[in-house]
Amino acid sequence: MNIEKKLTALQVMQDAPVIPVIVLNDVAHAVPLARALVAGGIRMLEVTLRTEQALACIEAIARAVPDAVVGAGTVRSRSDAQAAAMAGARFAVSPGYTAALGLACRDVGLPLLPGVATGSEIMLAQEDGLTELKFFPAMQAGGTALLKAWSGPFFDVRFCPTGGVTLQNAPEFLALPNVVCVGGSWLVSPDALAQGDWARITALARATLALKK
Ligand code: 3PG
Numbered sequence: 001m002n003i004e005k006k007l008t009a010l011q012v013m014q015d016a017p018v019i020p021v022i023v024l025n026d027v028a029h030a031v032p033l034a035r036a037l038v039a040g041g042i043r044m045l046e047v048t049l050r051t052e053q054a055l056a057c058i059e060a061i062a063r064a065v066p067d068a069v070v071g072a073g074t075v076r077s078r079s080d081a082q083a084a085a086m087a088g089a090r091f092a093v094s095p096g097y098t099a100a101l102g103l104a105c106r107d108v109g110l111p112l113l114p115g116v117a118t119g120s121e122i123m124l125a126q127e128d129g130l131t132e133l134k135f136f137p138a139m140q141a142g143g144t145a146l147l148k149a150w151s152g153p154f155f156d157v158r159f160c161p162t163g164g165v166t167l168q169n170a171p172e173f174l175a176l177p178n179v180v181c182v183g184g185s186w187l188v189s190p191d192a193l194a195q196g197d198w199a200r201i202t203a204l205a206r207a208t209l210a211l212k213k
């Protein structure tokens with residue numbers, strides 16, 4: 001896929017079967033990690049705003065790894081959205097949805113994949129024109145059974161289930177027509193990061209490409 005300067009949420013979801021959820025505590029890990037994931041075929045990288053170093057990591061990846069498309073995860077407020085865009089994030093992912101967050105992301109030009117876990121949350125996101133949503137926390141909130149139930153009333157919504165998704169259960173999610181990709185932290189484990197085991201991360205990324213939608 002040709003990545004345009006201005007992305008859509010659907011493009012973020014369609015690029016690979018998995019969006020890695022990344023937690024970084026050390027800026028020195030950011031660039032080698034991004035390169036390792038890109039080498040394994042994963043370009044859409046969600047760096048969560050959960051650590052003090054997250055924004056610096058986003059900035060480093062945006063500057064040094066042009067083949068990666070770095071986004072910010074755990075975006076919960078207007079100030080998160082602004083800081084993420086300033087750091088060079090190209091998309092935003094949130095654990096929930098508010099109209100204020102939707103507006104903030106639009107204002108700073110970030111496509112948003114908002115987290116939803118109920119029908120009402122889906123309807124709020126749809127009211128604001130969002131039809132590509134993160135289903136979070138996927139396993140805890142109802143897993144594939146809930147996605148199947150939603151496919152009736154929410155036939156026009158596509159999901160990225162995240163939360164408890166693994167290489168083992170990802171195929172069950174990806175087999176559903178209303179699932180475009182999944183999200184998960186398993187690609188980037190804290191110990192692989194600590195050991196600088198970039199080859200392992202590249203291998204895990206490659207393995208996810210076999211999951212094909
Ligand atoms: C998160 O935001 O932490 C994601 O949902 C990751 O969940 P996982 O660790 O279960 O993949």
